[in-house]
Amino acid sequence: MNEPYFQPNESGHFGPYGGRFVAETLTSALDQLESLYLQAREDESFQSVLAGHLKDFSGRPTPLYYAERLSEHLGVRVHLKREDLNHTGAHKLNSTIGQALLARRANKRRVIAETGAGQHGVATATVAARFGFDCCVYMGSEDIERQSLNVYRMRLLGAEVVPVDSGSRTLKDAMTEALRDWVTNVDDTYYIIGSAAGPHPYPMMVRDFQRVMGVEARAQFMDAHARLPDVLVACVGGGSNAIGLFHPFIEDTAVRMVGVEAGGEGIASGRHSATLVAGREGVLHGSKSYLLSDADGQVSATHSISAGLDYPGVGPEHSLLKDLGRVEYACVNDEQALDAFRLTNRLEGIMPALESSHAIAWVVENASELRGLDVLINLSGRGDKDVQTVAKCDGVEI
Amino acid sequence: MNRIDALFASLRARHRKAFTAFITAGDPSLEVTPHAMRALVAGGADLLELGIPFSDPESDGPDIQAASMRALDKSSPTRLADVMAIARAFRAHNQDTPLVLMGYVNSLLAYGIEAFARDARESGVDGAVLVNLPIEEFHEIRPVFEREQLSAVFLVAPTTSEARAAKIADEASGFLYYVSLKGVTGAAHLDFDDLAAQTMRLRALTDMPIQIGFGIRSPQAAAQAAPYADGLIVGSALVKRMAELERTPEDIPDALQHMAGEFRAAIDRTSTH
Numbered sequence: 001m002n003e004p005y006f007q008p009n010e011s012g013h014f015g016p017y018g019g020r021f022v023a024e025t026l027t028s029a030l031d032q033l034e035s036l037y038l039q040a041r042e043d044e045s046f047q048s049v050l051a052g053h054l055k056d057f058s059g060r061p062t063p064l065y066y067a068e069r070l071s072e073h074l075g076v077r078v079h080l081k082r083e084d085l086n087h088t089g090a091h092k093l094n095s096t097i098g099q100a101l102l103a104r105r106a107n108k109r110r111v112i113a114e115t116g117a118g119q120h121g122v123a124t125a126t127v128a129a130r131f132g133f134d135c136c137v138y139m140g141s142e143d144i145e146r147q148s149l150n151v152y153r154m155r156l157l158g159a160e161v162v163p164v165d166s167g168s169r170t171l172k173d174a175m176t177e178a179l180r181d182w183v184t185n186v187d188d189t190y191y192i193i194g195s196a197a198g199p200h201p202y203p204m205m206v207r208d209f210q211r212v213m214g215v216e217a218r219a220q221f222m223d224a225h226a227r228l229p230d231v232l233v234a235c236v237g238g239g240s241n242a243i244g245l246f247h248p249f250i251e252d253t254a255v256r257m258v259g260v261e262a263g264g265e266g267i268a269s270g271r272h273s274a275t276l277v278a279g280r281e282g283v284l285h286g287s288k289s290y291l292l293s294d295a296d297g298q299v300s301a302t303h304s305i306s307a308g309l310d311y312p313g314v315g316p317e318h319s320l321l322k323d324l325g326r327v328e329y330a331c332v333n334d335e336q337a338l339d340a341f342r343l344t345n346r347l348e349g350i351m352p353a354l355e356s357s358h359a360i361a362w363v364v365e366n367a368s369e370l371r372g373l374d375v376l377i378n379l380s381g382r383g384d385k386d387v388q389t390v391a392k393c394d395g396v397e398i
Numbered sequence: 399m400n401r402i403d404a405l406f407a408s409l410r411a412r413h414r415k416a417f418t419a420f421i422t423a424g425d426p427s428l429e430v431t432p433h434a435m436r437a438l439v440a441g442g443a444d445l446l447e448l449g450i451p452f453s454d455p456e457s458d459g460p461d462i463q464a465a466s467m468r469a470l471d472k473s474s475p476t477r478l479a480d481v482m483a484i485a486r487a488f489r490a491h492n493q494d495t496p497l498v499l500m501g502y503v504n505s506l507l508a509y510g511i512e513a514f515a516r517d518a519r520e521s522g523v524d525g526a527v528l529v530n531l532p533i534e535e536f537h538e539i540r541p542v543f544e545r546e547q548l549s550a551v552f553l554v555a556p557t558t559s560e561a562r563a564a565k566i567a568d569e570a571s572g573f574l575y576y577v578s579l580k581g582v583t584g585a586a587h588l589d590f591d592d593l594a595a596q597t598m599r600l601r602a603l604t605d606m607p608i609q610i611g612f613g614i615r616s617p618q619a620a621a622q623a624a625p626y627a628d629g630l631i632v633g634s635a636l637v638k639r640m641a642e643l644e645r646t647p648e649d650i651p652d653a654l655q656h657m658a659g660e661f662r663a664a665i666d667r668t669s670t671h
Binding site: 021022023026027028172176183186282285286294295297 | 509
């Protein structure tokens with residue numbers, strides 16, 4: 001692609017994807033949100049308040065860290081964008097701060113969110129505490145079980161965590177339930193969506209708030225090396241950490257970009273969450289995008305060891321970037337992600353989230369092809385929340 | 399003239415209000431659904447809405463969501479092709495009652511829009527409501543529906559602006575589905591003063607029949623809402639009764655006929671005054 005990249009269009013479409021596939025009750029709320037956001041985006045005082053919170057509350061910029069021992073081990077020059085050092089331990093706060101400021105601007109008293117791994121729930125509960133909103137977080141009951149640490153963190157922050165028992169009891173069902181809440185309470189409630197997914201303007205807005213990672217990483221790499229990295233790698237569930245890193249590099253066509261999905265127990269097993277690798281066009285949760293669904297359009301129950309990637313949909317911009325061939329999408333399985341998790345712990349003294357471990361695992365698996373290249377991985381979150389899951393895999397009760 | 403238009407023309411001439419009954423196809427089984435449909439008509443339903451079961455019904459409340467799950471959560475889940483077969487089975491005995499399918503966009507994408515419209519028409523379906531299809535996304539589908547003479551029913555919400563409601567009325571056919579409350583299907587708290595104001599606003603924009611749905615939980619609520627519209631849509635209340643009879647599905651047709659009769663009587667009491 002050689003043309004300037006400017007997405008989405010005015011109606012919120014990324015090529016054939018995106019749009020606003022929601023019940024009519026929400027349309028006016030989305031219209032209002034869109035104009036609220038577009039005004040804020042151009043408003044210097046909003047941007048400077050946001051920048052202040054990102055710096056002093058969240059602790060940005062996060063470092064771009066050269067992982068020396070991992071690099072030596074793999075024969076690849078590995079640079080980690082340390083979103084695990086962002087406040088609350090993941091990139092999610094970048095967007096929840098921005099959206100909390102919008103909720104305040106719109107005089108809402110209550111915020112709601114869906115969460116999978118709990119990182120977005122924690123980030124939402126955190127800004128709700130910081131800005132004084134009531135907060136309700138929907139979370140699948142299966143995820144509540146495997147992410148109990150984050151559940152308790154949210155409660156300590158004053159949020160109500162509502163278990164969702166429908167469907168596969170994971171992120172997809174939590175988002176469906178959050179949409180139901182929003183339809184019902186649209187007057188006083190702001191829905192803070194965690195990924196660059198959902199109906200327009202969310203995919204654009206969340207991407208814009210998450211771009212800070214790519215903008216920082218680009219400048220940090222340039223400062224250190226006076227050129228751009230060769231390859232960017234990020235995990236993709238809904239895709240917010242990936243789009244935030246990739247977006248400022250899209251027109252730099254020499255930079256290869258790889259999104260890594262959750263291969264679960266392998267594509268052939270059917271137990272995976274690799275939407276872009278194995279899905280097809282569909283509509284779920286407000287936008288058209290690639291989707292894992294069966295021949296009759298029923299949304300598939302997905303699987304991943306990482307709750308944050310365990311989602312059958314994906315943000316619409318990733319679907320366009322796949323079709324354009326600008327970003328490659330691959331997947332690694334649970335076992336490979338676990339190995340990468342352990343490797344990064346032992347060689348770097350860094351505990352990546354199981355989500356981010358998928359991105360590292362792809363680099364491990366492709367190290368021979370990447371030999372000598374500068375590879376920038378988005379270490380989108382820290383893995384403390386996953387210790388129980390990993391211990392369980394090891395047969396250890398803690 | 400399609401059956402929906404004929405129905406409302408006839409009702410208007412007689413100063414009567416429509417009673418539309420919703421159930422989910424395949425709930426509790428493919429065998430029961432056609433009997434349930436016939437029972438609803440026998441009890442007094444003018445128009446039937448048949449839900450296409452979907453795994454993630456984000457606009458539906460717990461009752462209709464559970465109905466979808468009952469239709470899907472079994473060894474042979476209810477497929478869209480089965481919904482078409484139910485429509486044909488119903489039409490074999492009933493040539494007059496309009497039948498509208500209600501569902502979510504992804505079911506149609508998987509089936510194919512062209513195939514859906516053709517098969518629906520051939521199965522005796524008169525229209526469709528796609529809950530998560532906004533008018534902005536209708537342009538590709540509209541010619542296909544028009545070719546097959548399927549009505550495209552759209553929702554109008556309390557939050558819909560007048561300008562947008564006018565646009566929706568331009569795109570819609572058959573009737574407008576006025577969502578009587580903010581929320582999901584089957585929720586409580588219907589505000590009748592607000593309903594009166596909202597439907598009056600909508601009436602000024604279009605001559606198209608307006609049916610009120612979401613929140614008509616009882617014959618009393620139907621009676622109270624009837625003066626403000628051309629028809630009432632009842633779903634969750636019927637579906638909930640069906641769920642109670644899950645263990646004795648042979649009792650479902652009689653129970654639905656009885657309930658339909660109560661709604662019918664309540665609606666007619668107010669609309670013929």
